[in-house]
Amino acid sequence: MEKIKKVIASLTGILLSIPYRLMAQDEGSYIENLGVQDSSYMEEGNPIPAGSAAEQASGSGNTVIIIVVAAVLVIAAVVFFILRKKKK
Amino acid sequence: MNKAFHILSAQNGFAAILVLAAILLGFMAPKAAVNVDEQLHYPHAKKVVNWYFTLGEDRSCLDTPKSNLKYYGQSVDNLTALINRVFSIENEFLLRHYAGAFFFWLLLLFSGMIARKVTGSYQVATITVLTLLLMPRLFGQAFGNLKDIPFATGYTAGVFMIIKFLKEMPRPRWRTAVFLGLAIAFTVSVRAGGFILFGYLALCIFTFLFWKPFYLNSVSTKPVFVRLTGQVTVILFIGYFAGLLFWPFALQNVFSHPLESLNLMEHYSVNIRQIFEGELTWSAQLPWYYVPKWLLISTPEFIMVGLLFSLFFVVREFIDRKYSCENCLYTIFILFVFVFPVVYVIAIGSNLYSGIRQMLFVLPFVGILAAIGIWKFVKWLAGNNKKLFFPSITILIALAFLPVKHQAATFPAGYVYFNSISGGNKKAWSNYEYDYYFHGIKQPADYLINLAGNDDIKVVMNCNLTNYFSTYPNIEVGYSRYLERSSTDWDYAIFGINYIHPHLLKNYKWQTTEVIKTFYHKGNPLAVVLKRVDKNDFYGIEAVEKGNFTEGQELIKSSLQNNLNNVWLYVQLAKANLLAGNASEFKKYLNEGKTIHPFYEPLFMLEAQYYYNEGQYVKSMNILKELVEINPLYPNAQALKNDIENKKLH
Known part of the structure; x- marks a missing residue:
């Protein structure tokens, strides 16, 4: 009777451990994708410097455009006046 | 009269070689190959243009987590995207290649003008243009490389304006200051590395005052000091801010983002596998001497000889205590702007790849120095050893002919050049990165288009050059690595001989019976076209x-x-x-x-x-x-x- 109990217990243990064994086998498999990368473009570890995310942008689109236009005008004016003065 | 005639001839010679170069570039541009970076930067440039057109609403150009493209100013790429969009130009790459040719021509012009400024001779300016045209690594990328070539142009223009500024000291003209600011701005607008020109300017001003201390009296007078301070402020303002105007990421934070970009460029995080000294290795693991070795093996012999002459004469002038002469100091400055970036990238351990591509901007100065060396050598021969004059000139012309022949024979992949120090192209194949820009794909693509006719076919390539098939709806294009091609469904394949282990290359084990045509470059396989006999390999892998x-x-x-x-x-x-x-x-x-x-x-x-x-x-x-x-x-x-x-x- 003791022996039968032991066999039943062992069998039950094996049956109950099957899902865990299968899971362990899945977890321990590293050969699904065997391809060899040529560049890190598509890999992890492509660090983006802290604080550079686009969402942290400080100016709205319109503000930036205004700054761009203003700066272009200022620089163009400076260049124009300097060159004009030199011609004189 | 004789002297006047002589000067006039040299000046005309300079003008003539520039005109010839312009004709040559205009003729070659439509036949140039598209490189793999164009397919990366140009789509981004379109997004940048759209950012401006939508007044900042389309923010896709700021979202580049993998490619890091937002960190590039890439102003010339953006300019071509803008022109193509405004004028609805269909052949977008053609305009890009003309733009590249234009900036390369400007590079020739500024390099020649530096040579003239430093030596006072148009003969040297003419030789300089020749030396640059004889540099396959530079000339060969004139059309499609819209970041490294324009950056080199800006860098060279900046150095030219710095020399001009110094020559006008202690009262430089305002026009010079403004153009110096614009040259720096343009360089920064291509790549943040252009900020280095500010450092050069500061260094030059201090060196100038140290070299000519008597100017300190003049500079310390109020009118000169105020004028000079004003000019430096204008240079700083224009150089810094004007360079950011066409760079959306920089405009998000004009003070921190450009510096962040500079930091990223110095330690670029993209890692690419490279063949170097017969080993396949990741670019981040390349040895410190990567750039010097590439310079040594890819600079034409003619330029190397000129460079050696130039160094010899600089040393000799120092020994002869002629170093106080103005031109000697400018020659040393030219040497500095060539050597410093190389030493700097070694010192900070920058991640470099693709040979000397990222350092192309130092090559014009190698050319200028070589031209100065050759000029001085020829002058010395004419004055001291007339017997050796003609044999020496013959040898120099023969050496100059080597890169000419190479470029004529290998266009559009002419940039793949190795000198005889490395054993030439034959020995370099499988030992050093060869056609890293995939210029060699153009001919196989044309071949396959003809072969396919109107048949519907699936094509894979180991690069992103889908542009060659964009007007052929019957050709479906995909990507596959060469060795893993069996896992992909295709009828035909075009593979550049890239990213293949040297062991396979050296032992011919990379070859396959599927190859229907091999395209060679100086006897070396550059690209192959494959035709699939059956798809058992693909279906078999699918079944597994x-x-x-x-x-x-x-x-x-x-x-x-x-x-x-x-x-x-x-x-x-x-x-x-x-x-x-x-x-x-x-x-x-x-x-x-x-x-x-x-x-x-x-x-x-x-x-x-x-x-x-x-x-x-x-x-x-x-x-x-x-x-x-x-x-x-x-x-x-x-x-x-x-x-x-x-x-x-x-």
Whole structure:
């Protein structure tokens, strides 16, 4: 009777451990994708410097455009006046 | 009269060679190849233009987590995208190649003007233009490389304006200051590295005052000091801010983002596999002497000789105590702007790849120095040793002919040039990165388009140059790595001989019976066109993936009979047997695979997995160590190592 109990217990243990064994086998498999990368473009570890995310942008689109236009005008004016003065 | 005639002739010679260069560039631009970076930067440039057109609403140009493109100013790319959009130009790459040609021509002009400024001779200016045209690594990228060539143009223009500014000291003209600011702005607008020109300007002003201390009296007078301070402020303002105007990312934070970009460029995080000294390695692991060695092996002999002459005469002038002469100091400055960036990238351990591509901006100064050296040598010969004059000139012309012949014979892949110090192109193939820009794909693409006619075909390539097929709706284009081509569905394939291990290249094991045409470059295979006989390999691999090991293996084996060098099929057979629990067959295919390619990562991974499954963790770990030695970035190797280490702990 003791022996039968032991066999039943062992069998039950094996049956109950099957899902865990299968899971362990899945977890321990590293050969699904065997391809060899040529560049890190598509890999992890492509660090983006802290604080550079686009969402942290400080100016709205319109503000930036205004700054761009203003700066272009200022620089163009400076260049124009300097060159004009030199011609004189 | 004679002297006046002489000067006039030299000046005309300079003008004539520039006109000839312009005609040559205009003739070559439509026939130039598209490079792989164009397919990266141009789509981004379109997004940048759209950012402006939508007044900042379309923010896609700011979202580049993998490619890092937002960190590039790439103003010339953006300019071509803008022109193509405004004028609805259909052949977008043609305009880009004309733009590249224009900036290369400007590079010739500014380099010549520097040579003239430093030596006072138009003869040297003319020789300088010639030397630049004789640099295949520079000239060969004139059309499609809209970041390195325009950056070199800006850098050269900046150095020219700095010299002009110094020559006008202590009262430089305002016009000079403004144009210097604009030159720096343009350089920064291409790449943040242009900020280095500010450093050069500061260094030059201090050196000037140290060199000519008597000017300190003049500079310290109020009118001169105020004028000079004002000019430096204008240079700083224009140079810094005007360069950011067409760079959306920089405009998000004009003070921190450009510097952040500069920091990123110095330690660029993109890692690319490169062949260097016969080894396949990741760019981040390349040795410190990578750039000097590339300069040594890819600079034409004619330029090397000129450079040596130039160094000789600089040293001699120093020994003769002629270093106080103005021109000598400017020659040393030219030497400095060539050497400093090279020393700097070595000192900070920058991640460099693609030969000297990222350092192309120093090459014009190599050319200028070489031109000065040759000019001085010829003058010295004419004055001191007339017997050797003609033989020496003949040798120089013969050396100059080598890169001319190379470029004429290999266009549009003329940039792939190795000098005789490296043993020439023949020896460099399989030892050094060859056609890294995939210029060699143009001809195979044209060939395949003709071959396909109106048939519907699937094509794969190991690069992103889909542009060649964009007007052919019957041709579907995909991507595949060369060795892994059996895993992809295709009828025809075009592969550049890139990213293939030197072991396979040197032992001809990369070749396959599927090749229907090989395109050569100086006798070296540059690209191949493949035609698939059947798709048993593809269906077999698909079956193995679905768990149909018997059916899959049969198909793969039948394909293998025609393709004995296809190491990827051995990988698949070994994998199928490992998954099916057939150890003896697994080992058989593993060993056969290793016979073909002893350094192939998937074979090591499979072996490590096998020992892991068997519970032989030490053996598995040893295999993984070998694998990491070959390729530290191979996916899953580290994960399996961690797994084993965890198992040991428990």
